[in-house]
Amino acid sequence: MAKSIIVCTSVSHGNTKKIADAIGGVLDAPVVAPAAADLAGYDMVGFGSGIYFGSFHSDLRAFVESLPQQDGRKAFLFATSGLPETRLTRFSGRLIELLEDTGFDVVGGFSCRGFDTFLPFKLVGGIRKGRPDEDDVTSARAFAEHLRDAVDLDRE
Template sequence: MKAVIVCTSVSHGNTKRVADVIGEVLDARVVTPDQAELDGYDLVGFGSGIFLGSFHADLREFVRTLPQVSGTKAFVFATSGFPDAGLQRFSRPMVEALGHKGFDVVGTYSCRAFDTYLPFKPVGGIRKGRPNAEDLAQARSWAEGLRTEITTG
């Protein structure tokens, strides 16, 4: 399995830390959207921090401009001060956009991370110290499960 991870990590480096852990497990390079060349990959990860409930604009634009694919598996991951839960799941629009491009989205992952979005900036942000060692261990475990599912399923 040949894998690559396209990651936009701009505020605190949280998403890059998670991408590096997932990439280590999947033996995948971590690249930015402007470095990404997706031809020849069996699995592509797409991740960023969450900004106003959405993936970073650079990653969304990158996905929007991708050509149609066939037979390529993908996963989506994010870091956020809040969980990816409820009716307004922030992963849903990215999963749908990738599906429209022909990707087979095989999983999503998110973890809490330090967040200095405007309302929280005056108090120094929320989720300080996240992702922590436990969060990164959970990301590793998630990636190991994904690798097993893909290689045996």
């Protein structure tokens, strides 16, 4: 199995950390904040955060922008968001483009709903209370299992 690390920014309700831990458990990957991330020695890197105004967290984006050119290292992304990704709100597109421009080979992505209290949702007590739930965690684990198997196939 490819040696993996997960770089995660989870600041509001622990939504994204919950998903990062589920994925990390399957991949046997440490979960670290961007400020503590050292990618040396890892074959695959997961990048995840909550979605803020239609974009991944600025700390995560700044970390990716600061990375030296990669040589096809595998990457995947994951996110939690109060609202779903749609054609009009394609929040993963910018980060995928940034990762590919940096030389990563993006091999997958996962997102699920998360408790969201950003304005205007805060005015009504937030949306998606209780999310991510156990079904979301199970889906995140299944994503990681699929990713692990796919990456192993690529390495044979």
